[in-house]
Amino acid sequence: MKKILVSVGTRPNLIKITQLEKAFQAAGDFEFRLLHTGQHYDYTMNEVFFEELEIRKPDYYLEVKGDNQLDVIAEILKKVQEPLLSYQPDIVLVPGDVNSTFAVAFAAQRLGFKVGHIESGLRSYDREMPEEINRMLTDQISDFYFISEEDAIDNLLKEGIPFEKLHFVGNTMIDTLVAFMDKINTRIILETHQLEPQNYAVVTFHRPGNVDNVDSLRVILESIRQIAEQIPVVFPIHPRTRKNIEAFGLSDLLPKNNLVFTEPLGYLDFMKLIKESLFVLTDSGGVQEETSYLQVPCLTVRPSTERPVTITDGTNMLLALDKNIIVKECQNILNGNFKDGNIPDLWDGQASERIVEIIRELL
Ligand code: UDP
Numbered sequence: 001m002k003k004i005l006v007s008v009g010t011r012p013n014l015i016k017i018t019q020l021e022k023a024f025q026a027a028g029d030f031e032f033r034l035l036h037t038g039q040h041y042d043y044t045m046n047e048v049f050f051e052e053l054e055i056r057k058p059d060y061y062l063e064v065k066g067d068n069q070l071d072v073i074a075e076i077l078k079k080v081q082e083p084l085l086s087y088q089p090d091i092v093l094v095p096g097d098v099n100s101t102f103a104v105a106f107a108a109q110r111l112g113f114k115v116g117h118i119e120s121g122l123r124s125y126d127r128e129m130p131e132e133i134n135r136m137l138t139d140q141i142s143d144f145y146f147i148s149e150e151d152a153i154d155n156l157l158k159e160g161i162p163f164e165k166l167h168f169v170g171n172t173m174i175d176t177l178v179a180f181m182d183k184i185n186t187r188i189i190l191e192t193h194q195l196e197p198q199n200y201a202v203v204t205f206h207r208p209g210n211v212d213n214v215d216s217l218r219v220i221l222e223s224i225r226q227i228a229e230q231i232p233v234v235f236p237i238h239p240r241t242r243k244n245i246e247a248f249g250l251s252d253l254l255p256k257n258n259l260v261f262t263e264p265l266g267y268l269d270f271m272k273l274i275k276e277s278l279f280v281l282t283d284s285g286g287v288q289e290e291t292s293y294l295q296v297p298c299l300t301v302r303p304s305t306e307r308p309v310t311i312t313d314g315t316n317m318l319l320a321l322d323k324n325i326i327v328k329e330c331q332n333i334l335n336g337n338f339k340d341g342n343i344p345d346l347w348d349g350q351a352s353e354r355i356v357e358i359i360r361e362l363l
Contacts, residue, residue, distance in 0.1 A: 002363055003031045005089035008058075009039035009076075009100025012173075012286050014049040015267065016095040016118060019175040019352035021056055027356045033059040035083055037076050037100040041065065044264040045239065052183075052266050053176065060087075069099050069130065076103035084111050091116050091363055093355075094138060095172065097131040097285070097306075102138050109141040114363070116144035118172055118355065121152025121161075122306035128209060131285070132306070144362070146355050148172070148289075149309040149344055169354035170346030173286055174293050177271065178349030187272035193234065193260045197276040200260075201231055201330070206238035207283040210301060214248040216321055220301070221245070221253035223326040227281070228255035230334055234273055236265045279333045281326070288316045293347055297338040299329050315341035 004024055006017050017034075024030040036058035040046045049055065060083040066072035076099070084092070084107060092108040094101045095118040105115045117138050124132050136159070139145065145156060148171040156166055177184075190197065203224055210216050227233055233255065237245075245251055254261065265273070274280060274290060279297040282288070288307050291298035292314025301319050310316035315338070319325050332338065346354075 001029055001031050002090045002359070003033070003087065004091060004093065004359070005033050005035055005084075005087060006093045006095075007035045007037070007100065007104040008095065009037035009064075009104075010096075010098045011040050011045050011049065011264075013095050013098060013100065014046070014053065014055060015176050015286060016172045017093075018053045018055055019172065019179055020093070020355070023352040023356040026353075027360055029360075030356075032056075033087060033089070035060040035062070035080070035104070037062045037072075037080070037104065038064040039072055039076075039098065039100045042239075044266075048266040052268050053180065072099050073103045076100060077107050080104055080107045081111065084108055084113060089113055091144070091359060093118055095119055097122070097135045097138070099130070099134060102134040105138045105141055114143045115141060116146060116355075116359070117142040118146045119148050120145040121147050121156040121166070122149070123152075123155045124304040124306040126304045130208070135306070144358070146172075146351075146358075148351070149307065151308050167354070167358050168346065169358070170348060170351035171289060171344070172351045172355070173289055174347040175349050175352045176267075177290060177293060180268065180271070184268050184271045184275065187268050189265075189269040189272050190276060195232060195234070195260070195273075195276075198278050199231065200277055201227060201233050202273050202277045202280045202282075203233055203235045204238065204280075204282045204284050204287060205301070206240050207302065208240075210283050210321065211238075211241045211244050214250070217241075217244055217248060217250060218253065219321055219323050219326075221250055223323045224259075224281075225253060225255045226323065226327045227330050228258040230330075231278065232258045232260065234260040234262070234277075236262045236270060238264060279330065279338070281330065288314070289347075291315055292341055293343055295341055295343075297333050299326065299333075301326065309344045313342050313344045315339065
């Protein structure tokens with residue numbers, strides 16, 4: 001029986017692994033364990049996803065609580081050795097691009113275990129993004145490359161990864177969306193906030209490049225304020241963004257009316273809101289993909305995206321951090337103008353099963 005260890009640490013990681021255990025079980029002959037680093041740990045950023053998405057309780061919990069990213073990485077490197085050495089997995093699967101992804105992959109590789117990177121090969125070509133460095137480093141030390149969109153194949157080949165290690169399987173985040181669609185449809189979050197379908201916008205911001213700097217955060221809040229003059233805005237706020245709004249003294253810039261300002265939402269309510277919205281304004285990685293799948297217009301305030309298929313095929317569009325540009329594009333959507341999109345290849349809810357099939361054949 002092959003031993004599979006899946007590693008998670010943050011909200012987006014959790015959303016990328018929900019269908020894996022089931023797929024390994026269905027294939028038989030696998031033992032499945034879950035390791036959680038503890039990078040995200042509070043209820044709204046962590047526990048709610050275990051509850052709603054029926055994720056197994058972690059078999060190993062590292063309780064990493066560093067104050068900064070280097071402490072987080074250092075602590076993971078230190079604490080992950082024991083579970084790796086005691087469990088002796090046949091493969092460690094790491095999703096995404098967060099510090100936990102890189103740190104667990106690095107420790108596993110150094111200790112001689114095979115590493116499979118889920119969502120491999122994505123590149124923004126913006127080295128200012130900590131996630132870009134995590135992606136590149138993780139890909140340099142992986143053995144299996146599970147790819148969610150075709151551009152990633154070229155990116156990896158350019159970095160010298162052999163073609164035979166690349167597996168275009170589709171998007172495991174979309175597996176979660178497909179698996180939970182019926183439950184998402186039953187949510188009553190619109191009624192709770194007296195929102196009408198197609199008549200509100202959802203906003204999320206959390207990237208350091210946007211929210212760690214007072215001037216950037218001011219532009220974002222002023223844009224939201226102007227948008228809220230035309231259409232209700234729902235803003236589930238990431239803890240990092242909330243902290244910075246308070247620290248920079250920008251709370252007064254939040255719209256006084258037409259704003260639903262909430263804690264981070266659970267997955268089911270969040271996806272229901274996205275699905276029924278007129279458009280989304282964001283800097284999230286995952287939300288660019290979810291909106292493309294749901295065919296909801298998405299305006300992404302970032303200089304680049306590591307998920308170009310959401311632009312070429314999907315409903316995503318990149319915008320500069322400029323209030324006039326942001327408000328103009330929102331206005332375009334309000335006027336009924338936005339491109340149509342198609343669902344990218346293999347975003348069909350079966351990516352986790354493809355991963356399991358490949359591991360069964362090749363491990
Ligand atoms: N999400 C959620 N509730 C929220 C905001 C986000 O459930 O209030 C989910 C959503 O599925 C999103 C995922 O969390 O795709 C990842 O979130 P985030 O934007 O923080 O991370 P990124 O994808 O940018 O790494």
